[in-house]
Amino acid sequence: MNNKRVLVVDDEVQITRVLRRSLSGHGYEVQTAADGEEALEAFKSWKPDLVVTDLAMPNMSGLELCRRLRAASAVPIIVLSAKGDERIEVEALDAGADDYITKPFGMDELLARIRAGLRRIDSGQRAELKEIVAGEVRVDFETRTVSVKGGEAHLTPKEYELLVFMVRNAGKVLTHRVLLGAVWGGDYVEQTEYLRVFIGHLRKKIEPDPSKPRYILTEPWIGYRFAIES
């Protein structure tokens, strides 16, 4: 089986105990850390393929950990948060986290996110690819064209940029801020209504049923995610 390494960071012993057992049972190599500083140590010496971290911890918060990890590497980070903490989720995602999961969660859900995070890294060479195919959507970077079910979808340049950014970060939760900053630039990070309009247009052009999106998923209050092919 796979021997991917997962670093679990939580200050609650019981949670790290369970996750260690369960993830090892699923064939992952697991190490645990009780706070951000310990996690950074483990990250340097052990080089995990993915990090799962709690947000509220002593010594160094999960938020700061995300920032530090992101500054040093592209390792996928999944944050554990509590429902109703959208503000801090968004902060964590802006700080570099890839995904979040709210406590309490079922193991299958966490495993699915871990797989998605690892897959994103597997296909991390996407920037050099000539094309990306996601389901029935095909993006050709050389001709800058997008086709759905073989037929060409006519996108405006901004729509194309937005789609490419999302496809290149497929599986990752992208906050409004991140999307606006990447496609429109730093002056526009507060203009969420821009984004909503463009996402609407994109869905009309590439989704089979724009009211029940398959590719461009909404993360309520937080942002959007391009569904990774499973």
Add this chain to the structure above:
Amino acid sequence: MFQMTKKGAGAAVAGVVVVTLALVPFRDTLSSATVALTLLLVVLLTATYFGAPPAYLAAVISFLSLNFFFLRPFNTFSIAGVENWIALFVFLITALVTGELSGRARRRAEEAQQRKIEIERLYKELQGTFARLSEAEALRRSEQLKTALLDAVTHDLRTPLTSIKASVTTLLKESNSTSDGNSQLHLDDEGRQEMLEVINEESDRLNHFIEGIVELARIQGGDLEFKHEWGPVDEMIAMAAQRAQPFAEAHSVVIAVQDELPLVRVDPRAVAEVVYLLIDNAAKYSPANTRIAIRARREKDEFMAIEVEDEGVGIPNELREKVFDKFFRARPDVAKALERPSGMGMGLAIARGIVQSQGGRIWIEDGRTGRGTRIIFTIPIGDE
């Protein structure tokens, strides 16, 4: 101050006219002094009821009336004799001074009255402000309590639930995947065992938390009814130690009670609860295989002192008050280092609530050997 009101002026004129008309028929027989005194009375009354300006008016009209009607020759303003002149001017001056004095007295009375009203108004305003302030304070406190409760609920309920849910979903998946034969999940017996243990421990933790909340709410609500009966302290301590045994298995619990302690008149359940909470707390924050000592002795004449001492890291001086606050945890890191779930920060708050309800005091000192924590509480022995 006092204006010359129409009413005042009317009264002044009317008074003088009435007296004049009443006395004119007898002016031949009356001495001018009698007439003067009667008119002075009018001035005085005017001043008393209407203030100084109408009194001056009354004085001047009286002066003219006296001159015209009562000083010989009658019905002229001319006056015969030096004596009458002097009498007339003495009258005028007396009337003016009387008016002024009684007017001033009246003014004082009115000012005092007004000051009284003003003070009453200020007092009421102040009272209202105090009432509003204490309302706001109570509201702020209950808001604080709500926030603390919410934090506790989000953290202390969700954390055990997360461990439980993660364990259960793993175990469920395993039992499903073994039945359909194509398993990607491999748990060994040890792993399975550990997950079951976590579920068990975390369920206890949740239950403990809920009991704590209920207990705290009861104490705060003041509807906790304590029975007061005579009983031996060592029995209450033994009761508590027995109850705490599952938590303190890894520690050696030593009980040392002074000989011939008097009985105490308290609620034995309440005392046992406090001792139990203190043992629980000691076990949580001190390493395994260390000692937890419980001692009881007489403190002065009317108190009994009971203490629970551990050999843990101790509590810094500046936190020794705070640890009794609800949801405050001095050393969550210690529980962590000991690989134990941290507490909810409620045990000591409950203990203090109970001790205070029994008329005692609770505080923290260094352990006797210089390390560890010693929590001491007193209870009154009670009267016959």
